[in-house]
Amino acid sequence: MRVPLTTGAYETRSVIAEAQRSVNLYAEQNPQDAPCPFTYYPTPGLTLVSTPPVTGESRGIYTASNGNRYEVVGQSVYLVSGSNVYTQLGVLSSLTGPVSMVDNGTDVFIVDGTPAGFTVNLSSNVMTLCTDPAFYGADKVDLVDGYFLFNRPGTSQFYISLFNGITFDPLDIASKSTYSDNLVTLAVMHREVWLFGELTTEVWYNTGATDFTFGRMPGVFIEHGCAAKHSVAKIDLALFWLGKDLQGQAIVFAGRNYMAERISTHCIEQAFAAYSRIDDAVGFSYQQGGHAFYVLTFPTANATWCFDVVTGQWHQRAYLESDGTLSRHRMNCHSFNNGRNLVGDWQTGAVYMLDPNAYTDNGATIECIRAFPHILGADGNRVLFRQFIADMEVGNGLPDDSAAPEIRLRWSDDRGRSWGNYIQGSLGKVGEYLTSVQYQRLGYARDRVFELSWSAPVRTALNGAWVDVSRART
Numbered sequence: 447m448r449v450p451l452t453t454g455a456y457e458t459r460s461v462i463a464e465a466q467r468s469v470n471l472y473a474e475q476n477p478q479d480a481p482c483p484f485t486y487y488p489t490p491g492l493t494l495v496s497t498p499p500v501t502g503e504s505r506g507i508y509t510a511s512n513g514n515r516y517e518v519v520g521q522s523v524y525l526v527s528g529s530n531v532y533t534q535l536g537v538l539s540s541l542t543g544p545v546s547m548v549d550n551g552t553d554v555f556i557v558d559g560t561p562a563g564f565t566v567n568l569s570s571n572v573m574t575l576c577t578d579p580a581f582y583g584a585d586k587v588d589l590v591d592g593y594f595l596f597n598r599p600g601t602s603q604f605y606i607s608l609f610n611g612i613t614f615d616p617l618d619i620a621s622k623s624t625y626s627d628n629l630v631t632l633a634v635m636h637r638e639v640w641l642f643g644e645l646t647t648e649v650w651y652n653t654g655a656t657d658f659t660f661g662r663m664p665g666v667f668i669e670h671g672c673a674a675k676h677s678v679a680k681i682d683l684a685l686f687w688l689g690k691d692l693q694g695q696a697i698v699f700a701g702r703n704y705m706a707e708r709i710s711t712h713c714i715e716q717a718f719a720a721y722s723r724i725d726d727a728v729g730f731s732y733q734q735g736g737h738a739f740y741v742l743t744f745p746t747a748n749a750t751w752c753f754d755v756v757t758g759q760w761h762q763r764a765y766l767e768s769d770g771t772l773s774r775h776r777m778n779c780h781s782f783n784n785g786r787n788l789v790g791d792w793q794t795g796a797v798y799m800l801d802p803n804a805y806t807d808n809g810a811t812i813e814c815i816r817a818f819p820h821i822l823g824a825d826g827n828r829v830l831f832r833q834f835i836a837d838m839e840v841g842n843g844l845p846d847d848s849a850a851p852e853i854r855l856r857w858s859d860d861r862g863r864s865w866g867n868y869i870q871g872s873l874g875k876v877g878e879y880l881t882s883v884q885y886q887r888l889g890y891a892r893d894r895v896f897e898l899s900w901s902a903p904v905r906t907a908l909n910g911a912w913v914d915v916s917r918a919r920t
Contacts, residue, residue: 504790
């Protein structure tokens with residue numbers, strides 16, 4: 447029988463329901479007449495683009511409206527040329543944590559959660575400390591209709607710059623007003639300002655009023671706030687964030703049409719609930735190959751999850767450490783620059799391109815893991831598993847063609863609680879496109895979960911599998 451794969455990562459609280467793990471694999475839906483509904487492709491590898499002069503956390507990459515590329519690595523702010531030459535413009539007040547940058551066509555404004563703010567003139571690339579007494583610091587800066595917008599940390603307030611300027615009027619400040627929670631962060635979507643509180647969210651817009659130009663959208667009030675100030679990201683006309691409200695937290699929402707739509711699944715939420723900390727989550731979005739991805743990393747938990755907006759499926763992104771363990775992905779921030787999806791390394795500050803034609807993370811092995819749905823015997827009876835054949839793209843070989851790349855199969859006969867040893871298979875040498883990835887005489891079970899894994903630096907794709915099952919003799 448054919449065993450297709452139709453969901454992403456879905457390991458439920460009890461593995462007797464589902465134990466489908468999906469690491470570094472994302473789905474693409476096929477036409478109705480295709481042999482299978484979804485094909486799973488390896489996530490893009492990392493191709494090195496540039497290395498900063500001093501190693502440090504990549505805290506932000508920003509491509510300005512004039513094409514200039516700015517990066518914050520550790521405490522330093524850099525201008526990076528098209529030939530990847532780093533020029534230090536200045537230093538921030540803080541050493542770690544995400545920064546926020548946006549420009550109005552004349553100046554880039556940079557905030558880092560401290561009372562200090564900095565501007566960089568796009569023409570001269572001179573970096574200046576903002577000394578205006580009506581600037582109060584911010585975690586987030588955004589832009590709409592010529593106004594810079596800022597949250598005021600630790601309060602319910604937000605404030606704006608003067609029109610097309612980097613100076614401030616102390617009267618240009620307002621408060622999130624429909625509930626008593628503090629303002630966590632803000633974001634602009636479709637020329638409207640979403641004010642994310644700790645427990646609730648409001649939407650404001652430019653009313654054109656003479657005293658304070660922004661006002662609250664009548665009749666719009668969202669009963670979900672934000673659990674992590676750096677988790678908010680925008681894709682098209684939707685905002686994504688890690689939620690918190692009066693009833694609980696750790697649900698991922700998509701904000702559309704003034705409503706919060708739950709996009710996380712029970713298994714994803716169960717994973718989040720087990721983390722010791724979620725308020726440090728960092729989110730960003732990117733588009734590639736017709737897919738739009740929301741990437742959410744939990745630094746303390748050392749884990750990265752990714753939601754594909756097109757398919758509605760989640761998968762895990764992971765980096766294979768030298769000791770064989772999986773940790774959070776290297777990417778910490780993102781900017782689309784000169785036709786490339788650039789990401790910054792959370793540890794070294796190196797900048798990589800997310801490259802669908804690269805099959806390593808800057809030379810490091812990428813581990814792909816995919817568990818299958820439960821295969822049950824009829825009426826709880828044991829069945830004989832005669833054969834397992836992986837339906838995969840094969841025959842692309844290794845770069846030196848010295849040997850066929852390997853793939854591994856293991857399985858669980860206790861419904862996903864423990865696993866047997868790996869059995870090696872072959873993905874075929876170069877040109878061996880008809881290689882059959884098959885395993886024979888696999889024993890008996892009442893409920894079996896198969897899992898494939900591979901780390902070969904070659905092009906692959908997975909449709910699912912065929913499994914030959916027959917009733918056990920009595």
